[in-house]
Amino acid sequence: MQLSGGEILIECLKREGVEFIFGYPGGAVLHIYDALFRMQDDGAPRHILVRHEQGATHAADGYARATGKPGVVLVTSGPGVTNAVTGIATAYMDSIPMVVISGQVPSSVIGSDAFQEVDATGITRPCVKHNFLVKRVEDIAPTVKKAFHIATTGRPGPVLVDITKDATDPRVKIPFEYPETISLRSYKPAEAGHPGQIKRAVELLLAAKRPMIYTGGGVVLGEGSEPLRALVRRLGYPITSTLMGLGAYPATDRQFLGMLGMHGTYEANMAMHECDVLFAVGARFDDRVTGNLEHFCPYAKIIHIDIDPSSISKNVKVDVPIVGPVKRVLEQMLEQLDKTRRKPDEKALAAWWQQIEEWKKVDCLHYDRDSKKIKPQAVIEALYRITEGRAYVTSDVGQHQMWAAQFYKFDEPRRWINSGGLGTMGFGLPAAMGVQLAHPDATVVCITGEGSIQMCIQELSTCLQYRLPVKIVSLNNRYLGMVRQWQEMFYEGRYSMSYMDALPDFVKLAEAYGHVGLRVEDPKDLEKTLQDAFAMKDRLVFLDVITDPTENVYPMIAQGKGHHEMHLAPEERELA
Amino acid sequence: MLDRTRDRLPAGRFGPTLPRGIDKGKHMRHVIAVLLENEAGALSRVANLFSARGYNIEALSVAPTDDETVSRMTIVTQGTDEIIEQITKQLNKLIDVIRVIDLTESAHIEREMMLVKVAVPREENGRLGQLVEIFRGHVIDVAGDTYTIELTGTGTKLDAFVDNLQGYDLIEVVRSGPLAIARGGRALRV
Numbered sequence: 001m002q003l004s005g006g007e008i009l010i011e012c013l014k015r016e017g018v019e020f021i022f023g024y025p026g027g028a029v030l031h032i033y034d035a036l037f038r039m040q041d042d043g044a045p046r047h048i049l050v051r052h053e054q055g056a057t058h059a060a061d062g063y064a065r066a067t068g069k070p071g072v073v074l075v076t077s078g079p080g081v082t083n084a085v086t087g088i089a090t091a092y093m094d095s096i097p098m099v100v101i102s103g104q105v106p107s108s109v110i111g112s113d114a115f116q117e118v119d120a121t122g123i124t125r126p127c128v129k130h131n132f133l134v135k136r137v138e139d140i141a142p143t144v145k146k147a148f149h150i151a152t153t154g155r156p157g158p159v160l161v162d163i164t165k166d167a168t169d170p171r172v173k174i175p176f177e178y179p180e181t182i183s184l185r186s187y188k189p190a191e192a193g194h195p196g197q198i199k200r201a202v203e204l205l206l207a208a209k210r211p212m213i214y215t216g217g218g219v220v221l222g223e224g225s226e227p228l229r230a231l232v233r234r235l236g237y238p239i240t241s242t243l244m245g246l247g248a249y250p251a252t253d254r255q256f257l258g259m260l261g262m263h264g265t266y267e268a269n270m271a272m273h274e275c276d277v278l279f280a281v282g283a284r285f286d287d288r289v290t291g292n293l294e295h296f297c298p299y300a301k302i303i304h305i306d307i308d309p310s311s312i313s314k315n316v317k318v319d320v321p322i323v324g325p326v327k328r329v330l331e332q333m334l335e336q337l338d339k340t341r342r343k344p345d346e347k348a349l350a351a352w353w354q355q356i357e358e359w360k361k362v363d364c365l366h367y368d369r370d371s372k373k374i375k376p377q378a379v380i381e382a383l384y385r386i387t388e389g390r391a392y393v394t395s396d397v398g399q400h401q402m403w404a405a406q407f408y409k410f411d412e413p414r415r416w417i418n419s420g421g422l423g424t425m426g427f428g429l430p431a432a433m434g435v436q437l438a439h440p441d442a443t444v445v446c447i448t449g450e451g452s453i454q455m456c457i458q459e460l461s462t463c464l465q466y467r468l469p470v471k472i473v474s475l476n477n478r479y480l481g482m483v484r485q486w487q488e489m490f491y492e493g494r495y496s497m498s499y500m501d502a503l504p505d506f507v508k509l510a511e512a513y514g515h516v517g518l519r520v521e522d523p524k525d526l527e528k529t530l531q532d533a534f535a536m537k538d539r540l541v542f543l544d545v546i547t548d549p550t551e552n553v554y555p556m557i558a559q560g561k562g563h564h565e566m567h568l569a570p571e572e573r574e575l576a
Numbered sequence: 577m578l579d580r581t582r583d584r585l586p587a588g589r590f591g592p593t594l595p596r597g598i599d600k601g602k603h604m605r606h607v608i609a610v611l612l613e614n615e616a617g618a619l620s621r622v623a624n625l626f627s628a629r630g631y632n633i634e635a636l637s638v639a640p641t642d643d644e645t646v647s648r649m650t651i652v653t654q655g656t657d658e659i660i661e662q663i664t665k666q667l668n669k670l671i672d673v674i675r676v677i678d679l680t681e682s683a684h685i686e687r688e689m690m691l692v693k694v695a696v697p698r699e700e701n702g703r704l705g706q707l708v709e710i711f712r713g714h715v716i717d718v719a720g721d722t723y724t725i726e727l728t729g730t731g732t733k734l735d736a737f738v739d740n741l742q743g744y745d746l747i748e749v750v751r752s753g754p755l756a757i758a759r760g761g762r763a764l765r766v
Contacts, residue, residue, distance in 0.1 A: 121617060126628050130671040133616065150671060185766065186613055186674040210590075276590065298593035310665035313658065 003176040005137040005168035006035030009101065010044050012144040015178045018045040018072045020063060020437055022056040026076025027116060028103025031168035045072065048437065048466060051458040053080050055430040057087020058456065061096050062431030065417045066392060066438045068223065070097040070151050077103045078116030081162070082123065086424060088158045089127035093421025094244060095221055097156035099147050100124075107135040107164040120162040129157030135164045137174055145179045154189030155308040156221055189307060193324035193332050201303045201320045202336040204277055209348035210299075210355075211237040212275035214260065214289075217244030217420065218282020218306060218326050220413040224248065227330035228281065234337065235344055237279075238356055240268035242289050244420040245282070247410035252389075257356065258365075261289040262557050263402040266364035267356055269555070269563040272297055274355070280304040282326045285315040286421070295562025305329045364555045364568055365406055373548035374523050376400065376475045379530075380407035383445065383473060386530050391443040392435045394418065396428035396452030399481035402553045404447045426455030432470040433463060443471070443534065450476040450503055450544075460513035463540050471533055472542045474506060477549040485552045489567075510542035521546040601656040605634070607686065607756045608660075609764055610649040610667055611675040614640050618672040622649065625670065631655065631663055635753030646674065646766055650755050674766055683759040689752040690734045691716075692725045695745040704744070711737045722747065730754075 003011060009032055013021065025033045036044055050056040053075045060071025071091075075084050081102040091098045105114040121131045130150050132143045140163065147159040205211060213235075219228055225248045232239050232255060239249050240260040249256055258265035260272055269291075272278070278300040283289070290296045296316060304311075304318040305326055312321040322329055367377045380403050383391075393408055395401045395418040410416045417435060419427040432446040446453075453474050463470055475481075483498040510517030516539050520529040526545070533541040554569035612618050619638055626633050635652040653663060660678060667676045696704050704723060708715060713727035727737055731754060738749060758764070 122620070125617070125621060125624055131617075184671070187671050274590065299590045308669065310662065310669050312665075314662060317658075 001176045002173040004031070004035065004170045004173050005140050005163070006031040006170060007039065008137065008140045008174075008176055009144065009163070009168065010035050010039050011176060012141055012178060013045050013072060014043050016144070016148050017069075019069075020060075020434075021045045021047045021072050021074050022050055022060040022063075022434070023047060023074030024050055024053050024056055024076065024080060026080050026103065028077035028105060028165045029074060029080075029101075029168075031165065031170055032074065032101070032103065032163075034170065035168075047074075048433070049462065050430065051461050052456065053083035054086050054426065055433075055456050055459045055462065057084045057098070057100065058090065058424075058427050058430035059434035059437075059459075060098055061087060061091045061427075062394060062417055062434030063438050064091070064096050064098055064434070065431070066414050066435040068221075068414065070099055070148060071434065073098065073100040075100070075102050076116065077105055077120065078118050080116075081120045082118060085124060085127065086426075088124055088160065090419050090422045090424040090427060091158040092127045092129070094217060094419065095156050096158065097151040098158040099144075099151050100158060100160045102160060102162045104133065104162045104164045106166040108166065110164065120160065124160045127158075128160050129155075131160035131162065133162045133164075134167055137167045137169070137172055140167060141176065141178050142182075145182050146184065149182045149184070150187065154187070155311075190324045191328065193305065193322040193329035195332070197320060197322045198329065198332045198336050201279075201322060202333055202340060203342070204301055204303060204320055205235065205279060206340065206342045206344055208237075208275075208277035209345055210271075210274055210276045210352045211235070211279065211344075211349075212271050212277070212300070213237050213239040213279045213281065214242070214272065214283055215239065215245045215248055215281045216242040216283025218284075219245050219248035222282055222307065222326035224282060224326035224330050225413045227327060227334060231330055231334055231337075234334070236349060237344070238271055238353070240264065240272065242283050242286070242420070243405055243418070246405060246416045247413040250411040251409035252411055259405055260563075261286075262291070263406065263553050263555065265406075266362045266555055266566055266568065267359040269557065269566055270359045271356055273563040275300050278302045280318070281330070282306060284311045287315070290315065291557045291565075292560050292562045295564065297563075362568065364566075366569060367551070371523065371548060374520070374526055374545060376403050376477070376547045376551055377407050378523065379473065379475060379526065379545050379547065380404055380447070382527050382530050383447070384408050386527075386534055387443050387445065391415070391445045392417065392432075392439060394428045394431040394435060394444070394446045396446075396448040396455075397423045397425045398449055398452060399477075399485065399551075399553050400447050400449045400452075400475040402482075403475070425452040428452060429456050429463075429470070429472065430459045432472075433459060433466070433468050436468040436470055437466070444469075446470055446472045448472060448474050449481060450474055450478065450506070451480045451500065457509070460510065460515060460540070460542075464514040467538070468540060469536070469538050470540050472540070473530075474542065474544055475547045476503075476506070476544050477547045477551070478503065479549055482553070488552070489558070506542055506544040510540075515540040515542055517542045517544065519544040519546065601658070603654045603656055604660075605652065605654055605680070606660050607679045607684065607754065608651045608653065608664065608667070609677050609679055609756060610651065610673055611641070611764060611766060612647050612649060612670070613672040613674065614645050614647045615672060618647065619649075621670050621672060622651075622667065625666055626653075629662075629666060631659065637753040637755060643766065648764075650753065652754060675764055677758075677764050679756045679758060682762075684756050685759060686730050686754045686756045687728055688731055688734055688754040690727045690737070691748075691750040692727065692738070692741065692746070693748040694723055694725065694741055695721045695747055696723055697721060707737070707740055713737070
């Protein structure tokens with residue numbers, strides 16, 4: 001089979017089982033787009049034309065998070081790739097498998113400051129797992145094979161393949177062969193945990209008097225949910241999760257203490273503080289989780305499973321490190337549990353649970369349910385009821401994100417899709433497009449705010465083109481809420497630039513894009529309006545929910561404080 | 577405003593607390609050898625890693641090995657044990673990196689090369705010649721009053737040589753940065 005570079009690329013994507021390409025055409029990728037056009041009826045992946053390259057990367061990212069399969073992006077050189085950088089960095093921080101193909105100026109003019117030339121591999125180097133510059137047509141197939149292999153194995157991440165325009169020249173055809181397998185001598189991710197370490201970990205876990213299990217996004221990414229559930233139930237230990245790990249263990253289960261960290265629950269953070277054995281699974285001890293490291297789990301011996309050795313003892317020294325894929329390692333631990341005669345200390349465990357029940361009585365997620373203004377927490381609770389907890393929920397970044405994490409109880413992995421590491425405003429809507437394309441029949445909700453949604457609002461147009469019936473729930477408090485909250489708490493109420501004075505009419509805006517817009521201002525209308533919105537199965541509905549502008553996210557651990565130094569919601573408070 | 581901040585825990589409620597965080601131990605000099613794919617961008621990935629994560633590089637040298645697909649890099653850096661552990665882990669994580677070893681963990685040999693250009697009046701070149709001989713260097717170029725000397729050794733030896741040149745007109749000093757290899761039969765190979 002003689003193919004041009006453009007055709008080879010599309011053929012490679014077909015062989016990789018790629019369903020969707022999220023992209024935007026331009027000069028340097030014209031040959032590729034022409035090949036795509038000609039191969040449309042020949043099983044080429046479906047191309048989704050976004051309205052901004054940032055949207056393409058977030059959509060591919062959302063697709064990847066919802067399916068576990070790599071997201072694929074195609075952008076042109078220069079501004080095409082610089083616009084994609086935010087989305088690439090977002091995926092990198094959360095270890096999302098993604099392959100980004102970017103066009104590059106012809107190899108003969110590289111380095112001459114040609115039109116739409118940027119050093120794409122240079123610009124993206126700090127925020128990709130790996131990247132390649134391909135200048136010869138014969139290198140396209142092996143490089144794409146490597147890119148998918150690297151993106152999807154070990155600790156996943158985005159890989160960029162920058163292809164010069166001359167390498168896709170339609171006049172140059174070469175025999176096509178796609179490598180079946182690939183082996184890189186410099187890249188061999190661990191396949192299982194070290195048996196000695198597994199044994200030590202199990203012994204330590206069983207010796208615990210006040211055990212705590214802390215899980216992260218790695219459990220979701222590594223498909224470790226099943227063995228995790230089995231292990232946690234078998235041990236009967238309490239479990240908490242980071243923002244990224246929500247859903248790996250069912251939030252409605254009695255052993256689940258809710259999210260931990262800066263806006264985690266009182267019981268989860270207190271149990272972290274007082275535990276004597278901490279079992280960290282696929283989590284990376286992020287600063288938003290640990291609080292002040294000086295006070296972090298001061299009584300605990302720590303066991304840590306991670307696929308990435310560099311995550312272990314990076315921020316917190318651990319006692320029993322286990323490098324390996326989370327699913328396999330958890331299975332090994334279950335096997336080890338079968339082998340040992342030792343049982344958990346039931347008496348100590350009962351006392352520990354009693355203490356945890358005491359902490360739960362604080363009712364840390366308490367908010368004013370009789371308010372005359374719509375409370376953002378109430379919106380998420382209503383949303384949870386109406387979608388029966390089964391929606392795919394994407395979010396942007398800020399207060400709404402934290403409320404979504406606190407009040408929507410995710411029972412399954414890959415349902416909660418948000419930018420945790422980079423904290424990218426503008427992520428939610430394009431990510432929801434990727435999720436909806438992956439699961440056309442599922443209910444997909446984007447929980448956002450009036451600040452975040454405007455960062456990628458142009459994708460409403462893409463949603464119309466591909467008939468994506470995403471439900472956008474915008475908690476409109478007229479403030480950049482999280483910024484305002486910090487300014488209230490730590491800057492004596494100097495609300496510097498956290499208020500937007502000229503917001504669009506979001507209902508009309510949604511309508512202008514060809515969608516349905518609804519506004520709700522009275523708590524009495526909330527439930528009904530949400531029901532109406534979700535009844536419109538085939539339409540994108542933009543819900544502009546006017547919420548209480550003074551509401552803050554609680555509980556909160558201020559920066560520099562330990563898990564045991566939480567702020568709970570004050571009974572009465574006024575905006576300073 | 578009612579503040580329900582809770583800080584009810586007496587220190588050490590369950591006995592001694594364990595030290596947490598990455599300790600602030602002593603910064604030591606380490607020599608790290610890296611084998612990496614001889615490919616465009618590989619060097620910049622390593623350099624990028626050091627600057628992005630705030631590690632310092634005192635010296636770095638890199639060249640292809642007997643296997644032309646592989647380059648060997650010698651990095652001299654400073655850090656606590658924990659920082660050095662992170663550096664080696666982060667280097668290992670780079671896709672182009674094949675092997676990493678911290679040579680300072682065991683017996684090893686270091687050699688650095690230096691070229692020194694110095695202007696010496698004719699009547700004093702005898703003393704310079706002696707000095708070069710004592711340090712087992714070579715004069716590799718002479719042009720008028722200008723002598724270029726090649727010297728190999730450990731960093732301290734090179735420093736000592738330069739110190740001894742005080743009083744001469746030192747025109748240029750070029751140092752390669754150290755190369756290092758493990759003692760005995762141990763080897764770093766692909």
